[in-house]
Amino acid sequence: MRNLTILDCTLRDGGLTNNFRFPEKYIKDHIQKISEAKVDYLELGYKADPAYYERTAYGKLKFCDDSEIRDIIKGIPGLPKLAFMVDVGRFDRRLVENASVSPFTMGRVACYLNQIEEAVEDVRFLQNKGYETTLNIMAISRERIPEIICGLRKIKAQIPAAAVYVVDSYGALYPDDVKKLVSLYKEELNGMKVGIHVHNNMQLAFSNTITAVESGADFLDASVNGMGRGAGNCPLECLLPYVGKDNYDLKPVLALINDYYTHDANERSWGYCPKQLLTGIFNQHPVYSIQGAGEDLIRIYDHFQSEVQV
């Protein structure tokens, strides 16, 4: 498979489900494990404007102050490139340091299609500060093709270096829609990278990410256990095995799910769960993981892996 870029958005999109009130231990463990998994980018949260949002009502990752992030990541080896998101117009430019002195490598600007011009200004600002940038056009399922083309042309004329995202905020795109949109972005933004960020409302998050790859997307957003607003995102644990076993390590992600997420699924004896995902990835009968295998994903993984290598 060609070279793709994966961005973990668990803390940023998942933070929308809990006002970014992740336990400090979870945040550190998450960063550690995503680093071990060799995921390319890790989006930590928003640089939200404290003039809009009460600091005490949110966890630290709503604001992503460089100094607080430095404390959090201290001592974690092999970090991915770190990213923050800003909502167009809802951040204080005076609080954004130069990239050269920041723990962050990338700034992502989220906007609706009718905010493109303002978003382009924000992207330009971040680029001038030395950040890699992406421009994420949200809720694209609600827009019509002529307006999308018009927006893309405004981007192309002004910021040829940024990656531009198809964002299915509503989880309402079918595979055919994704194919058309990614192809359109590629065509209109000739030479620019295209990204995909999906939601799982119709259980199409993973497959729509696959379709985006097949249609030419380069940047893929995913989250641990699919954690994200609403129906959640493309599960990172589905995506990594698909994109390539050589470049990424699935096990640290499974360890995170083990330690923090499995209580959700344990109450059900059927339905999608990470344990069942492993039987699929390794092409094994589902009964194996139902009976006797326990709940330890790493143990199940190692068992299947050892069978493959025999």
Place this chain on the structure above:
Amino acid sequence: MRNLTILDCTLRDGGLTNNFRFPEKYIKDHIQKISEAKVDYLELGYKADPAYYERTAYGKLKFCDDSEIRDIIKGIPGLPKLAFMVDVGRFDRRLVENASVSPFTMGRVACYLNQIEEAVEDVRFLQNKGYETTLNIMAISRERIPEIICGLRKIKAQIPAAAVYVVDSYGALYPDDVKKLVSLYKEELNGMKVGIHVHNNMQLAFSNTITAVESGADFLDASVNGMGRGAGNCPLECLLPYVGKDNYDLKPVLALINDYYTHDANERSWGYCPKQLLTGIFNQHPVYSIQGAGEDLIRIYDHFQSEVQV
């Protein structure tokens, strides 16, 4: 969209998760609602051989005696065509009445690829009894193409009238695999119908069903809330809106989920759930269903539907 055939396999595949011990009330409600939804076929369970399986250890739908089924369906109007499944060699031919005096219209024979010859005999037996038939080749993800071709040719030579299923028992097929397999079945079984039955281990059940349709499949299996062994099946509530609002009615399926399934998802404030599915289908912001909408799927559905019609 061209004419497709949907088969509800909730009671049969879901029965594998609970030894077919569905409450009698659930079975009747299920049949009633699937009838109202205008689903084409309803698979009730197995005609398992009581010589192999202790009757007291299982619910009625493990055995699907005609007389018991007649009692269950009594008074339910507008029934779909009813189907039973047999595992190749594991049923007693003496217990299968002629279709003309049976509540069942269809018999489905499940086998592994190396049991094709025996399965063809069972299909022929059921056809001679007057049943519509399908032949379901299980665990196809574990088979190699040359052996699959060999098996399909054995089928084609002997039972040109049956529909033949691609069955992803392990939930291990990627969209590209489904495309290749359905195309191969279509090519080798020239003129015969092809079916798709998938499992959701990699959260690809629905999208793999879409891919199968795009590749030429005609028979689509799905289950309410995706209920089925392991990770479950393609959720019927995902499939119906995709296949067509004119031919099917989603609301009775939502009512079933309301009454029997939502307790699973209510404990989580994020992740795939039927409530979130509705926001996707109607192309609405997920926050609508998070805040204030309550848990009543019908109320949410009606609200969105009324907005669409304005």
